[in-house]
Amino acid sequence: MNEPSDTHEAESADEGGGLDPREAATIIEQTKTQARRQFALQSPLVAVLGAAVFLFGYGAVWWSMRDQHPYTGPAGWAIAVLYALVIVVSVVSSRVLRRATTGVSGRARRQRQAQGAALAAAYVGAYVFMGALRYLGVSYGIVYGVYAPTAPLIVVCAAGAAIAASREDWPGLGLGIAVIAVAAGSAYTGPVGAWGYTGLGCCLVLLGYAAGLVVWLRRP
């Protein structure tokens, strides 16, 4: 084990000679809660930021198309807003993930890498498929107005829900199922509505998830 210069410092009075059992129980509860929160990959902050992406990002896209007849697609500024918000959330998410996993090695790291690869494959696959639809002549409105805001969410959240279930992460499982339901239902509203209803619905789902996560992470 490492040998810093203060190895021989006097031991503290931390030998438990007078540790009250009630205090020991409190230490166990507090330490367990603290460790769970520090090791948790889920973050209420990231969930709230995600809700903002859906509300303002998807909302901007919907806003730029709301009076289009016929459908011509979102404005460039709206796409820029959406991507800027996605980048911000991605940066924050990566920092949260790094903080939670710093110093932790072993099976969990290998599992995370495998799960990340599965989610990335699902995400990429969904967009490659979108390209195939357009290539095969499916209308612009269906591909970019209905498929784009909904199908990648459904695919990635299905994979995410399965991963959450395997980890007994019940809030994560609920989140995945709820987003799938919102996205699938929103597709029925057409090229403009799909962006609007998916954005609003997923915003509300993520806010609920953030609130549930706060309670879940503080459970005894």
Place this chain on the structure above:
Amino acid sequence: MTDDALDPLIHAPARLRILVTLAALNYADTLSFTRLQDMIELTPGNLITHLRKLEDAGYISSEKTGKGVASQTSVALTNRGRAALEAYTRALRDLLSGL
């Protein structure tokens, strides 16, 4: 039941916090010395003293990886340590329910 039923090695604030923290990891995962020190908020020397006692009892295992300044020590709860912590927790619960 009295305090004597509680494992004296575990029944100390710092060591109890160390074991509970390590128990929060997934099975077969290890935690670096540096991260553990940040979470437990002990000085390095103090933490090493407690880790040695726990390792001597077989409650934790440690592994050193890397060389020189890049070397890093990681610790993990052993099966024996997990069982001892569970037994301690049960004994503590029984003691408190009898108070």
